[in-house]
Amino acid sequence: MQRFINKADEVVEDMLKGFVRAHKDLVVATDDSRVIKYKEAPVENKVGVVTGGGSGHKPAFVGYLGKNMVDAVAVGEIFSSPTAMAFFNAFKEADSGRGVACLYGNYAGDNMNVKMAIEMAEADGIEVKTVVANDDVPSAPKDKLEDRRGVAGEVLMWKIGGAMAAKGADLDDVIRVSQKAIDNTRSIGVGLTSCVIPEVGKPNFTIEDGKMEVGIGHHGEPGIEVTNLKTANEVAEIMVDTVLPDLPFEKGDEVVVLVSGLGATPVMELYILYNKMEELLAEKSISIYKPYVGDYFTSLEMMGATLTVMKLDDELKELIDEEADSMGFKQFRG
Amino acid sequence: MQRFINKADEVVEDMLKGFVRAHKDLVVATDDSRVIKYKEAPVENKVGVVTGGGSGHKPAFVGYLGKNMVDAVAVGEIFSSPTAMAFFNAFKEADSGRGVACLYGNYAGDNMNVKMAIEMAEADGIEVKTVVANDDVPSAPKDKLEDRRGVAGEVLMWKIGGAMAAKGADLDDVIRVSQKAIDNTRSIGVGLTSCVIPEVGKPNFTIEDGKMEVGIGHHGEPGIEVTNLKTANEVAEIMVDTVLPDLPFEKGDEVVVLVSGLGATPVMELYILYNKMEELLAEKSISIYKPYVGDYFTSLEMMGATLTVMKLDDELKELIDEEADSMGFKQFRG
Incomplete structure (x- = not known):
């Protein structure tokens, strides 16, 4: 195994420390060592955009934290779902009072932990709605769309949902366009x-x-x-x-x-x-x-x-054109 | 060899076609199939910035073509120098009349071909000056700096030289800061x-x-x-x-x-x-x-x-802060 690591069970921790240090202009650590947020989050009067997933997929997931993109990320071990607590803490870091769009990929562990985190959030008075990416065609037949995994289409879902939230849209609208993005x-x-x-x-x-x-x-x-x-x-x-x-x-x-x-x-x-x-x-x-x-x-x-x-369509075009500033997706307007 | 290629001897050609197609917003092909340029080059009243080198180093070299960066790139085969003709054609594509700063790495083939290209350019009335990157410490002892290879420090040299040229500096000043960048x-x-x-x-x-x-x-x-x-x-x-x-x-x-x-x-x-x-x-x-x-x-x-x-120093700080838009180096101002 030809790798630059210290201990195999500390890879995620070391990586996150380095990531936060290297991108101080964009992100900041939080009280939960498995939650990293956009340094401006929660952005006042903006729907929070949250995602999360296993590590090892750089730039996903923390690389999409930033301006007009994702507000908080729950980080899992390599190829493993983040905990429910990490998703819940990410919701709290992202919520400005207008609710949270949790845009993530269709994997059993993530589904389970997001569901539990939403229950925790409800008890805490935070409204969370989800879009579950399922863009991977070969992972299930077309009549079982709900069984398909989310893959790189998630990046476009975050781009679209992030741009819509940044425009000041309400939670239902952010969810609507994010769902449209992944459905397309x-x-x-x-x-x-x-x-x-x-x-x-x-x-x-x-x-x-x-x-x-x-x-x-x-x-x-x-x-x-x-x-x-x-x-x-x-x-x-x-x-x-x-x-x-x-x-x-x-x-x-x-x-x-x-x-x-x-x-x-x-x-x-x-x-x-x-x-x-x-x-x-x-x-x-x-x-x-x-x-x-x-x-x-x-x-x-x-x-x-x-x-x-x-x-x-015209709406998605406008949203894809928006400026974005994150480690993994940096784009001038237009 | 687990690769997505067609024919092994057409890798560079296929790659360049795809690169130009994928980055129409930034680059354009030229009459020389081994020269790609920033789509706005030659930029009026700006010193041209040129580099070149072997392929296989993505984003180097074509990935640094763009706004406030490099104007034209001479492209070699995998790990091989571009030809003298490619460097010469790159000079022509980049020159707006204020001369060309050729900022490249210290390799025997590149040195030889840049030298020949400069002779061709002189005959053509194009003024070209060079900075030869030699940032790789282990490649030669300190008392033989001229034997050291250029490596990733070239990216910072292009950033600095590109930003200086974009400010309207003359050729000597672009060369001066690019040399200072690599010397530091x-x-x-x-x-x-x-x-x-x-x-x-x-x-x-x-x-x-x-x-x-x-x-x-x-x-x-x-x-x-x-x-x-x-x-x-x-x-x-x-x-x-x-x-x-x-x-x-x-x-x-x-x-x-x-x-x-x-x-x-x-x-x-x-x-x-x-x-x-x-x-x-x-x-x-x-x-x-x-x-x-x-x-x-x-x-x-x-x-x-x-x-x-x-x-x-203060000058390099100001130049590193400048906005840049290229495939490999994209940065908002500041």
Whole structure:
């Protein structure tokens, strides 16, 4: 395990200390060592935006704390849900009195802990509503949308929900657009190598050299097919052909495309994939309003990539255009 | 070789196509397929800022094209210098009539090709002056500064030179501050794994599991020592103790710290290193004016990290604070 760590069971703690020190201009620690917040949170008269999840997915989740983005994050151990208490404390740090939009991904542990945290928040007089991201197409059939996992589409959900909250919208409106964002979003991942959880010390799954796993999850959850490793253009085609029919995305649609690496794949290769993806979408007369290419939602040192596509309407376009300032998503207006 | 590529000898071409497509808001292709420029270049009445180098170092080099940064980049094959013609064409794309600052790293191929390109430019009436980055401490002794390689300190040189050019400074002043930036900058790399050049298909060096190479170069150039892999805190100490005495950085100094991953090391681990580095600098009463942590200058899927420290004065502070908009370095003012 070739890593810069101290003790395997202190990775998250050390990382959070360094993260807070490196981004003093954006974030601040709280009384709960597993809750980090935007330094301006709670922002007066603004709906709070909260997320949370396991660690090991940088920039997710703490990397999206910032201006017009997320107000507080509950941090879990590597690939493990944060506790209910951490979610509850994140709600408290984010709430200015106008309620909290908890925008997170569909995983059993997160669902359970968010539910308990909401009960705690209700007892405390904090209104919390949720949107549960489920953009990962290969994780369940279309008639079981509620079983699908949330993956890199969460980044776009935070961007949209964060921008809406920053405009002063009320909780119901922030929830409405965040739900619309994720309802209009579909993703797929392709894995090329495994990764090692520091406390485990060995890979918990394997992908043989020369093979690739289509539909892999962010924690190595099995995909829909293991095939021989194909060319980048063929991989792009498989990804596009899985994602587009599912919504479906159709001729004339305007979309955001987000291509993220899973960690160890050089960003160079993401551009090679994107090059073909843009061609494939153009052939279908789907136009890319904004592309994002980079490491937006990773899985430690897994090699692989994800494709996320979000269909836009005028409201989503306006919100995606808003300025954002966070470690993982920094954008000038427009 | 677990990669998303088409043909190994078309990696750079495919990557550049995708890069230009993904960043239409920032960059544009030119008549030379190995020259990419900032879409506004040449910027009227501004000294042009040019760099170039081998591919495989994303975001370097094309990722620093943009507002208040670099105007044109000459692109080489993976880990190989761009041609003299590419540098010359980059000069032409960047020159608005006020001359060109070519800010690049100290490698034999780049030195030779920049020199030839300058002769071509002179014949063409374009004034070009250079700053050659040599921030990599372990690459040569202090009395042979001219033999040292340029590494991640180049990013800070581009930031400073780019900001100065954007203020309307003349060529001599852009060169002066860029030279001051790199003269005040020291770096070190620690490698944990090798990487594979696509056309070669196998690693051209190896680092055994459980070992680390102190002082490794951006292309796997041998370091000063191979040791057992130490804890993150110990690695941070080795890096700081190599970099600080060399300038030397001293009590009361204000510095920029840039911690970059080499590619496959999860960004999480960079924060673990940074956490200790900030402590170590504080103990020496050196204060960090701005920290940058992330993948700023990589080497394909090498695991490892680099530390870069730049000593500031009032002029450098003002320039580092300037807004910047590029794929690899995006910053709001201040």
